[in-house]
Amino acid sequence: VRSWPAVSEFRRVRRMIAELPGPPRLPIIGNALEVLSSPDEIYNRVHTMVSTYASYGPVCRFTLGHINILFVLQPADVEAVLTSPKALDKPQPYRALEPILGNGLVTLGGKVWRRHRKAISPSLHLDILRDFVPTFYKRGVVLADLLAGYADKGEVLDVTPLCGACTNNTVCETIMSSDLDEDDPQKMEFISATHKGFENWFYRVRRPWFLSEWIYSLHRTRYLEYVKLRKIFDEFVQKIVGEKKKAFNNNGNPLNPPRKRQAFLDHVLSSEESAALNEEELNDEVKTIVYAASDTSMQALSFFIYTLAIRQDIQHKVRQEINDVLGDDRGRSLQHSDLSNMQYTERVIKEVLRFFPSVPMFGRHITEDLTLPSGFTIPRGCVAGFWLPYMHRDPQSFPEPEKFDPDRFLPENIRGRHPFAYLPFSAGPRNCIGQRYAMMFLKTVVAALVPRLHFELPDDGHKRFEDIPITFNLTISISGGAKIRVRRCTTENQ
Numbered sequence: 250v251r252s253w254p255a256v257s258e259f260r261r262v263r264r265m266i267a268e269l270p271g272p273p274r275l276p277i278i279g280n281a282l283e284v285l286s287s288p289d290e291i292y293n294r295v296h297t298m299v300s301t302y303a304s305y306g307p308v309c310r311f312t313l314g315h316i317n318i319l320f321v322l323q324p325a326d327v328e329a330v331l332t333s334p335k336a337l338d339k340p341q342p343y344r345a346l347e348p349i350l351g352n353g354l355v356t357l358g359g360k361v362w363r364r365h366r367k368a369i370s371p372s373l374h375l376d377i378l379r380d381f382v383p384t385f386y387k388r389g390v391v392l393a394d395l396l397a398g399y400a401d402k403g404e405v406l407d408v409t410p411l412c413g414a415c416t417n418n419t420v421c422e423t424i425m426s427s428d429l430d431e432d433d434p435q436k437m438e439f440i441s442a443t444h445k446g447f448e449n450w451f452y453r454v455r456r457p458w459f460l461s462e463w464i465y466s467l468h469r470t471r472y473l474e475y476v477k478l479r480k481i482f483d484e485f486v487q488k489i490v491g492e493k494k495k496a497f498n499n500n501g502n503p504l505n506p507p508r509k510r511q512a513f514l515d516h517v518l519s520s521e522e523s524a525a526l527n528e529e530e531l532n533d534e535v536k537t538i539v540y541a542a543s544d545t546s547m548q549a550l551s552f553f554i555y556t557l558a559i560r561q562d563i564q565h566k567v568r569q570e571i572n573d574v575l576g577d578d579r580g581r582s583l584q585h586s587d588l589s590n591m592q593y594t595e596r597v598i599k600e601v602l603r604f605f606p607s608v609p610m611f612g613r614h615i616t617e618d619l620t621l622p623s624g625f626t627i628p629r630g631c632v633a634g635f636w637l638p639y640m641h642r643d644p645q646s647f648p649e650p651e652k653f654d655p656d657r658f659l660p661e662n663i664r665g666r667h668p669f670a671y672l673p674f675s676a677g678p679r680n681c682i683g684q685r686y687a688m689m690f691l692k693t694v695v696a697a698l699v700p701r702l703h704f705e706l707p708d709d710g711h712k713r714f715e716d717i718p719i720t721f722n723l724t725i726s727i728s729g730g731a732k733i734r735v736r737r738c739t740t741e742n743q
């Protein structure tokens with residue numbers, strides 16, 4: 250008798266979504282077999298599926314076990330979902346991230362999410378971020394020096410791990426203000442754990458039966474890796490936050506001796522808003538921010554560099570703009586005020602994120618029936634899904650979508666485009682809280698790299714964007730690595 254409401258709810262949803270286009274589903278597992286393939290194949294599979302069924306209507310269905318994911322494809326519908334109070338929560342698969350990330354902004358819902366967001370937002374304010382620019386630039390120069398070493402050897406290299414070291418070290422410094430040595434073993438272990446954490450989670454999501462902790466614990470290798478990653482994260486973050494808190498309590502100041510520049514964590518500890526978070530919540534937020542910032546920015550940076558290697562004309566224009574910004578003193582550090590003069594570079598970053606959004610898919614749990622402008626009602630209990638590679642190639646919003654054209658983001662070309670057609674950082678109240686951080690980081694690191702180095706494709710590189718094979722593990726990367734050649738810039742070859 251007790252299961253009756255669940256059965257009737259199940260039938261109700263079934264009825265409401267019966268007419269939606271989508272792949273035929275099997276009993277119990279639904280369409281799980283479609284995504285059981287390797288991460289190298291999933292991106293294309295999901296993209297082909299969404300593109301195929303999108304031609305039948307504005308919403309299409311995909312069923313993962315008992316979870317109905319309804320892909321919302323039209324910008325007006327997307328806006329209706331992402332701005333609705335009925336769609337503020339995250340769907341069940343996100344919960345499998347909690348043991349690693351803790352209960353932070355990415356996974357929380359309802360009132361607790363709102364309280365956390367209010368407590369954290371001021372510490373990523375522009376006034377704080379501005380102070381990060383010298384660190385971004387310093388880290389960009391370290392990356393440029395490392396790449397110059399490859400230029401001297403004339404070797405082909407996969408630029409992604411080096412971008413990863415750059416972003417992770419930057420995040421440790423600006424978010425946690427960790428003063429640990431570059432080669433501190435615990436820090437190195439922590440840094441390498443971020444990407445593995447996403448991989449491990451995505452493996453579970455594609456096999457919905459592993460979303461149960463108990464069933465997952467039966468998978469010896471994956472579960473042991475998961476337990477290990479969890480431990481690495483917990484211990485490292487507890488150590489850093491604990492030390493900071495101790496110093497803060499001893500001095501009434503997060504740092505001893507006080508330093509001019511504050512990291513995110515210093516600011517959180519000294520802000521009034523953060524009193525709303527207890528110690529565990531604060532640890533969880535630090536883990537979440539570090540996680541959310543690292544892999545996403547690393548992939549964006551490596552796709553950007555790969556793009557420049559494909560498009561020498563664009564690389565030349567970016568270099569020209571940065572050299573103009575730096576003026577005669579090419580050796581000087583970039584200032585925050587320089588960033589507003591890097592408009593072309595910013596447009597190139599935006600176009601890279603249109604083609605290669607670091608997080609191509611995300612979702613919302615729908616808590617009440619939600620009627621979309623197109624007329625369809627998403628039943629409560631379903632997941633509204635967003636697949637950016639489809640939306641970002643919709644010719645209605647982006648004419649000639651396969652053409653790489655940074656000028657799509659000129660103000661006169663943005664006018665008239667629906668504001669929810671382009672969503673690399675999502676939108677609405679649960680948008681990416683680090684969007685400004687990410688854009689400032691990318692622009693600054695690019696400004697350190699491009700005047701010093703030339704990027705080229707190796708002979709067997711992917712010369713067309715549509716030929717780049719994508720691996721999808723929550724974030725996307727180039728399958729087989731972002732392989733490029735590097736040359737030092739000289740006055741002759743500028």
Ligand code: HEM
Nearest residue numbers: 354355541542545546549607608611674675679681683687
């Ligand atoms: C190129 C870099 C980045 C991209 C493409 C990106 C993209 C996204 C996207 C699409 C979401 C929405 C996910 C969802 O709804 O499930 C998101 C959320 C989030 N991002 Fe980012 N992100 C980037 C960098 C960052 C950085 C640098 C930080 C922190 C400094 C950050 C922190 C977060 C957090 C905390 C959330 C959850 C916000 C909430 O739900 O309240 N991200 N990001």
